[in-house]
Amino acid sequence: MDHDIPGTTLFDGAMAMKGYALNKMCFSFNDGANRAAFLADEDGTCARYGLNAEQREAIRSRNVLALLAAGGNVYYLAKFAGIFGLDVQDIGAQQTGTTKDAFKARLQAQTFTQRA
């Protein structure tokens, strides 16, 4: 069995089984009407998709690490984040316990260009 990769969870069958309801709800957020419906009735939307207690709490807390642990796949979670106008750098900052500016600065510190 492969060793764990630090700070990384592979979205394998086990995670897929765990997170199906959560991921299905977040996939629905491709559609603007579904995003609006979530904002209008978060409880009802989560209940309709059959989220379990862990997933419901992770959604309520808007916590990406908790959403991943509950079986969320980042491509669908990105659509959930999009409801609140958050991009991958916002969620990167949250997951690494920093501000968005600090998260961006860490990347900027590695600025590098090479053309050949």
Added chain:
Amino acid sequence: MARIIGSLSTSHVPAIGRAVAQGLQDDDYWRPFFQAWPPVQRWLAEEKPDVAVVFYNDHGLNFFLDKMPTFAVGAAAEYRNADEGWGIPQVPPFQGHPALSWHLIEQLVAEDFDITSCQEMLVDHAVTNPLQLMYPSQQWGVKIVPVCINTVQFPLPSAKRCWALGEAVGRAIRSWGGDEKVVVLGSGGLSHQLDGERAGFINRDFDLAFIDSLANDPQWATRFNTHQLVEKAGTQGVELLMWLAARAALGGGAQKLYSSYHIPISNTASGVLVMGAGC
């Protein structure tokens, strides 16, 4: 007989689409990235490809987990993009090439690849962003044949398998009876990770070695299993599988024409690589 003119592999970061929509190409942050593209656009203007066969990964627009193909080939007459949940603009539709699509599907299955054929298919930023970079006017100069490789649900196809797919796609294109000029696109990468405590991960050394390998030792990356690729390039860095497949389609005699690599574009180490096919 159809001819492959070469491959064009490029990052497809969503922020690129936003930068284009907002006219940020000349900002300090964006300039190094967008300045890489005029030579690519000149090459396209000289070569005038008719068709782009696009190796890319869908990010939860066209496919969901309910039905997740490993390899899917589009056979639609037209492809549109759609809302992905975070505000991507609609671009003009892309024309497909159904006859060429079906030829690829038939040839791939004849070579024992297991292909999902798609007669309706939405394409996401992985297709729209490279095409926008290639044709900033959004007057698409090419018809497209999308070839979607699963990078959402593990187990992913191996690098070795994606190389083999690319080679088979190359053979299929070269056996097509039409006289189209074809460019093969590899969309995605390079190193990045969006999820987990390792979000923001970038691996410059690996990326540069990978770009170099496509010219000098093209099957180098096929020695790594998926787990190793994730470790080295990040959970989303596995999109380098698209660059591998595109390179494999060229066959022997391919020459590197141009590359550009720039960190960071959003969370991503961005790259672009143009290779000319051998004669």
